[in-house]
Amino acid sequence: MLPLLFKVLIINLLFYVLISSLGALRAVYYGERRAFPTLRHPLGCLSVQAQSPEVSPLPPGPRGLPLLGYLTKVGPNPHQTFYNLSKIYGPLLHLRFGIVDVVVPSSAEVAAKLFRNDLKVVNRPKNSGAEHILYNYQDIGFVPYGPRWRMLRKLCALHLFSPKALDDLQDTRREEMDLFVGELAGKGGAVEVDVSREVAKCVANSLSRLLIGRRVFDAGQEKEAGEFKWMVMELMHLSGSFCVADFLPGLGWLDPQGLISRMKKLNRRFDAFLNRFMAEHREPNAAGDNNNSGKRDLLSVMLEQQENADGEGGKLTDVDIKALLVAMFAAGSDSTSITSEWALAELIRKPEILARAQAELDSAVGRNRLVMESDLSNLPMLQDIVKETLRLHPPAPISVPRVAVEDCEVDGYLIPKGSTILLNIWAIGRDPVAWPDEPNEFRPDRFLPGGKHEGEDLKGSHFGLIPFGAGRRICVGMNLGLRMVTFMTATMIHSFDWFLPEGQTGEDLDMVERANGLTLIKAVPLVARPVPRLKPEVYANL
Numbered sequence: 001m002l003p004l005l006f007k008v009l010i011i012n013l014l015f016y017v018l019i020s021s022l023g024a025l026r027a028v029y030y031g032e033r034r035a036f037p038t039l040r041h042p043l044g045c046l047s048v049q050a051q052s053p054e055v056s057p058l059p060p061g062p063r064g065l066p067l068l069g070y071l072t073k074v075g076p077n078p079h080q081t082f083y084n085l086s087k088i089y090g091p092l093l094h095l096r097f098g099i100v101d102v103v104v105p106s107s108a109e110v111a112a113k114l115f116r117n118d119l120k121v122v123n124r125p126k127n128s129g130a131e132h133i134l135y136n137y138q139d140i141g142f143v144p145y146g147p148r149w150r151m152l153r154k155l156c157a158l159h160l161f162s163p164k165a166l167d168d169l170q171d172t173r174r175e176e177m178d179l180f181v182g183e184l185a186g187k188g189g190a191v192e193v194d195v196s197r198e199v200a201k202c203v204a205n206s207l208s209r210l211l212i213g214r215r216v217f218d219a220g221q222e223k224e225a226g227e228f229k230w231m232v233m234e235l236m237h238l239s240g241s242f243c244v245a246d247f248l249p250g251l252g253w254l255d256p257q258g259l260i261s262r263m264k265k266l267n268r269r270f271d272a273f274l275n276r277f278m279a280e281h282r283e284p285n286a287a288g289d290n291n292n293s294g295k296r297d298l299l300s301v302m303l304e305q306q307e308n309a310d311g312e313g314g315k316l317t318d319v320d321i322k323a324l325l326v327a328m329f330a331a332g333s334d335s336t337s338i339t340s341e342w343a344l345a346e347l348i349r350k351p352e353i354l355a356r357a358q359a360e361l362d363s364a365v366g367r368n369r370l371v372m373e374s375d376l377s378n379l380p381m382l383q384d385i386v387k388e389t390l391r392l393h394p395p396a397p398i399s400v401p402r403v404a405v406e407d408c409e410v411d412g413y414l415i416p417k418g419s420t421i422l423l424n425i426w427a428i429g430r431d432p433v434a435w436p437d438e439p440n441e442f443r444p445d446r447f448l449p450g451g452k453h454e455g456e457d458l459k460g461s462h463f464g465l466i467p468f469g470a471g472r473r474i475c476v477g478m479n480l481g482l483r484m485v486t487f488m489t490a491t492m493i494h495s496f497d498w499f500l501p502e503g504q505t506g507e508d509l510d511m512v513e514r515a516n517g518l519t520l521i522k523a524v525p526l527v528a529r530p531v532p533r534l535k536p537e538v539y540a541n542l
Ligand code: HEM
Pocket: 140, 141, 142, 153, 327, 328, 329, 331, 332, 333, 335, 336, 339, 394, 395, 396, 399, 400, 402, 467, 468, 469, 470, 471, 472, 473, 474, 475, 476, 477, 478, 480, 481, 482, 485
């Protein structure tokens, strides 16, 4: 194995030396700065700086190792590594990962300038995850911008995320929330629970009922639930891992990290899982909505659309549908549950803010019933709490990558065609220029009327606050994600008071974060004891 790896590395090395030397000579000959990807010698010792005065320079950044560039130095928390580098090199960073140029915007101002070029950075880069897990880039998140992407986006926007679609399926989420509250209340205020596990279960079931019409964590189906849990965890881990083969072509078949074989295995498991549900949905008199109180799920809608969708976006194949569903599970489950857990953890650490939020709920909802989605618009403080949580703990700390489809200039620097763009959402939320008052503190009041950030929303036009991204490819599930996070947070603090384990105080609650693939989780899951605070009869029939 080792000699083989060695040979491949040598062949790669010779290949890059040859190609880059030719590129460098060409660049010198023509005075061409734009041939950048081939301009710098991979060994880092023969760089040719053939700059023509009229073309912008690359953004600054550290050089990294020969051949590998900065790839080996990213570490387990790339958002923090990039943040630290941005303090040295500035808010637009250039790194080299193998043969790929990587550009990292880290401030609100630079993000605003980047999104002025949205059409030039509207696609996603090639990567092993989208190839092997997402059916060769067939899903909505990785399909290239164009008629097919528009068709998929329209389909989701209309049938899953429009205000009407959200309202139509709110009973489904209500039922799942009732189960969640009932289960916690059943512990009689005496038992500590792993909040991340309970919330994740509720969110995954709500989402899976919207997508495929059934729960994925169901009592009596432990084997299936275990399988699904494994798939989602593996999906989250693999979809955000830096796969060396993406940056050093030629290594793909060697799969030195073992990631590609795991991706293929995951795809096989997901495929079997989804084939089963598609077959069930296709059965005559199938109740694709079997636990959806008569409401249709996304899978049923898409199977129906298979007959109709033949516009400029083309036909919807079975593979398109499966890719879309996997993408929705990947993008929608952890992002929502993790944010709700962070919100509760922040509130437990700040009891005075928690008390005010509970008072707002008591006054708008009372203590005789559970909070409902229709109450959320009457809870401005709660909405500010969610915004502040998403600012400090964006579940996707580095946004889903984009690729420059042509050269573009941002802030006086060149982003060369083919560069991967990793927007550091986490750093932007702490940008001291955009957030001059205690940027690292959890202070929802900053959004209050009359405050500096009054009226700033999450829709992608206030560039200091872009946890859902921005531009044409802004998160398509934003409305659902926001609703689920707000509803879950409201329910947790309205239905229960929360107590930390004996001897632990809010101040010493461990808030360390850890990147888990694309998402940012609480390294130590929140464990707390929920004590019912509403009238006992509210919990009686749950
Ligand atoms: C708190 C919750 C969520 C956050 C913070 C979040 C964040 C993001 C971000 C940062 C992007 C990349 C946007 C860009 O490139 O500019 C994205 C894309 C996406 N998200 Fe979300 N997301 C959330 C919930 C959801 C939910 C609930 C779903 C669906 C069920 C979803 C589905 C998607 C999809 C399909 C894309 C790709 C869109 C495209 O490429 O056109 N997300 N999300």
